[in-house]
Amino acid sequence: MKKVVNKIKMNNVVTRMLRLGMRFFSIFPTNSRLIIFESFHGKQFSDNPRAIYEYLSREYKDYTLIWAADRRYINKFKNYDIRFVKRLSLRWLYLMSRAKIWVVNSRMPLWMIKPSRTIYLQTWHGTPLKKLGVDIENVQMPGTDTERYRRNFVYEASKWDYLVSPNLYSTKIFKNAFKYEGRIIETGYPRNDYLYTNNNSEEIFYLKEKLGIPIEKRVILYAPTWRDDQFYEKGRYKFNLQLDLSKMKKELGENYVILLRMHYLVAENIDLSDLGDFVLDVSSYEDIRELYLVSDILITDYSSVFFDYANLKRPMIFFTYDLDDYRDRLRGFYFDFEKEAPGPLLNTTSSIVKEIIKIENNGHQFSEKEKSFYSRFCKLEQGISSKRVMDFLLRD
Structure with missing residues (x-):
């Protein structure tokens, strides 16, 4: 004391x-x-x-x-x-x-x-x-x-x-x-601005080389936010990783690489030693804009990253395993997230894997919901x- x-x-x-x-x-x-x-x-x-x-x-x-x-x-x-x-x-x-x-x-x-x-x-x-x-x-x-x-x-x-x-x-x-x-x-x-001025194959190839990602691999960016009530001390937050990365490696490892981007307030050091080059920890990577550009799919939760990523018109998946608690107790939302989110809200690793395979097989169709979201939140960004x-x- x-x-x-x-x-x-x-x-x-x-x-x-x-x-x-x-x-x-x-x-x-x-x-x-x-x-x-x-x-x-x-x-x-x-x-x-x-x-x-x-x-x-x-x-x-x-x-x-x-x-x-x-x-x-x-x-x-x-x-x-x-x-x-x-x-x-x-x-x-x-x-x-x-x-x-x-x-x-x-x-x-x-x-x-x-x-x-x-x-x-x-x-x-x-x-x-x-x-x-x-x-x-x-x-x-x-x-x-x-x-x-x-x-x-x-x-x-x-x-x-x-x-x-x-x-x-x-x-x-x-x-x-x-x-x-x-x-x-x-x-x-x-x-x-960067997402518009640098969105070309040359820049994406350069970023893959910079990150050590094989050119032929598709890239998934997982960028969750922090939870207000899970912390070590002021400014240092815990994060309990719910996404089963080992399962994802088994199902997707041949064609995909995952970029794990924790919020800058999260202090966790997650053990990725058993995952080889399937998961890259890019939490300390300087600027997330490059990670957006190199990624084919975004997985997030309640982070504001999806508003920015929407500028690229690429598929997004929302891993919302604690939606009720986050929405009703921790923070609350400014709009009907379940209704307006520009992608599916899923709560298991299995359902996420199925969605990724579905996108791979059928391609990504820019839906009316995504068009409406883009018009509301991204139309000024040129x-x-x-x-x-x-x-x-x-x-x-």
Whole structure:
């Protein structure tokens, strides 16, 4: 107990020092050509911030573009020809205080002070199926409670100057879930530009070679989300893998490869040693957009990945073995998932294998339900969302 108390005291001291540091550096003039990027708390070079960064790198070469990198993930950033700074370092405080624009896809620390001259562009990281922010009726995440979680979420959203939305559906939800009163840029998601500009055989062959996948193999991407009430500690979640990968190898191993992509909050190390090269763990793979493009079929559950994958008009399967519990107790949904999901909802490995074989034998027919889903959620995404966002922001 004494160690816990001392840790809390130390964290409070560090927080006060960081806050004071930002106040001090905010007296320096703003650098009108400096933009700071952050994806998933500095853990990745990915997602909407990456797409916007890549667009600016091509079209606005007079800007200084710097990434915030969590010190535990520095080596990932070293793999790219990009400028980065250690998140929470003294230099990071200085740059954040002077930057003209922040481009971020998740929440920032509560103690952060946004200088009045800085534009905070919040891109968020998914079209919502499950309840968000103040819409969550009973928060079961560690280290917080429902009232505090809602209060902190609303406080964070009050700092945003602009919020990117992928579609009208999301715009309506974001306004209420975040109690957001700022400006919303409804452009489609920048991260999905890649799915339009790079969807060709040459890129797919390149990605297969990069991942070590034989060209002739078909690829299944399994990308489940996390469960709020299954955790080790704050920010580290358990995941009980229900998909029988050994059975799938027996039935599909000759023609398929499975890419296993766990959510970035999931801390499990799943033993795949008996599965050979049938299953590749790509949980730490930098950007999921490449995994979408190389995959022939997506298996997911309640993750927002299926909204993005729908842009490719490829088959999707939903492994919803705990649907009743997730829908009725953990999160709740914004629409009738069972009725509108753009693919079958299945709850056993056997039924999933049968569906995959059915797709292989009959091909994938783009159904009326899938067409309706695409029209509702993907119609803004034409490969130019990054341009739309920055045209709006730099012109405004």
